[in-house]
Every structure is written in C-alpha cells, then in structure tokens.
Amino acid sequence: MMSIFGTTDLGLFILAGLILNITPGVDLLYITNRSAIQGKKAGVVAALGIGAGCVVHVLAATFGLSMILVSSSLAFSVVKYLGAAYLLYLGITTLLALKKKEHTETQTSVVLPLTTVFRQATLINTLNPKVALFFMALLPQFVSPTATHPALAFLFLGIVFNVNGTLVNIAFALCTSMLATKLKSIRILPRLLKSLVGSLFIALGIRLGLTS
Numbered sequence: 329m330m331s332i333f334g335t336t337d338l339g340l341f342i343l344a345g346l347i348l349n350i351t352p353g354v355d356l357l358y359i360t361n362r363s364a365i366q367g368k369k370a371g372v373v374a375a376l377g378i379g380a381g382c383v384v385h386v387l388a389a390t391f392g393l394s395m396i397l398v399s400s401s402l403a404f405s406v407v408k409y410l411g412a413a414y415l416l417y418l419g420i421t422t423l424l425a426l427k428k429k430e431h432t433e434t435q436t437s438v439v440l441p442l443t444t445v446f447r448q449a450t451l452i453n454t455l456n457p458k459v460a461l462f463f464m465a466l467l468p469q470f471v472s473p474t475a476t477h478p479a480l481a482f483l484f485l486g487i488v489f490n491v492n493g494t495l496v497n498i499a500f501a502l503c504t505s506m507l508a509t510k511l512k513s514i515r516i517l518p519r520l521l522k523s524l525v526g527s528l529f530i531a532l533g534i535r536l537g538l539t540s
Contacts, residue, residue, distance in 0.1 A: 332484060333475070333477070333481045333484045334471060334475025334477060334478065334480065335470050335471060335475075335484060335485055336470055336471070337470055338488075340470075341466075341488070344466070345488070345489045345492055348462070349492065349493040350496060350500075354453075354456060354529075354532050355378045355449075355452065355453055356497070356500060357529070357532070358448070359371055359374045359378065359449075359500055359501050359504070360500075361374075362374040362440075362445055362449075363500075363501040363502075363504035363508065364507075364508035366439055366440065366445070367505055368502050368505035368506075369442070370440070370442060370445050371500075371501025371502065371505050372501050372502070373442045373445045373449070374448075374449040374497075374501065375497035375500070376446065376449075376494065377445065377447065377449025377450040377452075377453070378449045378450070378452070378453045378494070379490055379493065379494035379497070380446070380449075380450045380453075381449065381450040381451070381452065381453025381456075382486075382490045382493065382494075385453075385454070385459045385460050385463055385486075386463065386482075386486030386487065386490055387483075387486075388460060388463075389460070389463040389464060389467055389482055389486060390479050390482045390483045390486060404457055407455060407457045407460075408537065409537060410455050411452075411456050411457065412534070413533070413537075414451055414452065414455055414533075415452070415529050415530070415532050415533030416529070416530055416533035418448070418526075418529045419526045419527065419528070419531075419532075419533060420526070420530065422526030422529065423526035423527070463486065467482050467485050467486065471485070
C-alpha cells in the first residue's frame with residue numbers, strides 16, 4: 329500500500345479507528361444526552377466539541393507532549409483527577425436538576441446554550457488521559473521506521489482519525505435525535521434518560537479516578 333507521509337497500513341488504521349469510534353464511552357454518552365434532550369443541532373455541536381478536544385490530543389501526540397502522561401505518574405494523575413472531577417460535576421448537577429420543578433428544569437437545565445454544549449464536550453474529551461494514551465499506543469504502529477518526518481506522519485494519522493471520528497459522532501447524534509423525536513410521546517422518558525445519564529457520568533468519573 330502506498331505510504332503517505334511515512335505512514336503504513338493506512339486502511340487498517342482507518343478500520344481500527346472506526347471500530348474504536350463506535351465503542352461506547354464518555355464521548356458518545358454526552359452526544360447521546362444532548363441529542364436526545366435538546367435536538368440534533370445540540371448533538372452535532374457536541375460532536376464538534378468532542379472533535380475539538382481530540383485536536384488537543386492530536387497535537388500533543390505530534391509534538392511528544394503526551395509522552396509526559398506516559399512517563400510521569402504525577403502528570404497523569406493531575407489530568408486524570410481533573411477529568412474525573414468534571415465528570416462527577418456533570419453527573420451530580422444532572423441528578424440535582426431532577427429535583428427542580430418541571431418548568432424550571434425545561435428552561436434552565438435541559439436546554440443549554442450551544443456554546444456551553446461545545447465547551448463541555450471539548451473539556452470531556454480534553455481531560456480524558458485515556459485518549460492521550462490511546463494515541464501514544466496506536467499511532468506509532470502505523471508510522472514507518474524509515475519515515476523522514478515522523479511528526480508529520482503522527483499529525484496526518486491524528487487528523488484522519490479525528491475527521492472520521494467526528495463524522496461518526498455527527499451521524500450518531502442525528503440518529504439519536506430522530507429516535508428521541510419518535511419517543512417523545514413517552515412523557516417519563518426524558519426524566520429516565522437524565523437519571524441514567526447523570527448516574528453514568530458519576531460512575532465513569534469514579535472509574536476514571538481509579539484508573540492507574
């Protein structure tokens with residue numbers, strides 16, 4: 329297969345990336361939450377926010393900054409606990425919102441400004457050290473040892489992964505929004521969804537905090 333910027337097995341890399349992109353995790357959970365509760369526009373914005381956070385990891389991997397997370401337990405711990413704290417914050421605030429009156433909940437806690445959706449999604453991805461470790465573990469396997477400019481190869485692979493991942497996330501947001509629209513007649517569904525999402529965010533935050 330033709331080598332692009334010193335990469336190898338590009339087709340296999342794309343396939344592996346797509347499989348990983350559709351694996352359930354914090355990113356898809358947040359996109360599902362915003363799409364189901366707030367509509368396709370918010371879901372797409374959330375997907376773009378996840379992509380923006382992924383850009384940070386791509387650049388970090390390209391310039392070797394992610395190696396700090398691999399080699400320094402202190403750096404890993406700082407990023408890990410920041411990410412865990414943010415997930416716990418999102419989970420707790422989501423559950424607390426359920427105690428408010430229905431009208432207040434609809435006006436304030438459910439419909440978030442799109443800028444807030446984008447910012448939250450970006451932070452969720454940026455503060456996940458597992459994403460950085462993923463790039464450091466996967467990307468080197470698809471860079472030729474004889475590559476003239478390895479950093480360019482890392483950057484190219486990261487961009488390919490992020491573009492494909494963003495497209496998958498946008499498609500997921502649109503599908504979730506359409507499904508949620510059909511199920512709006514079930515009045516208890518939004519409340520059940522918020523309870524589930526809040527609990528999952530807390531569980532994932534605790535899980536991330538316990539990651540070694």
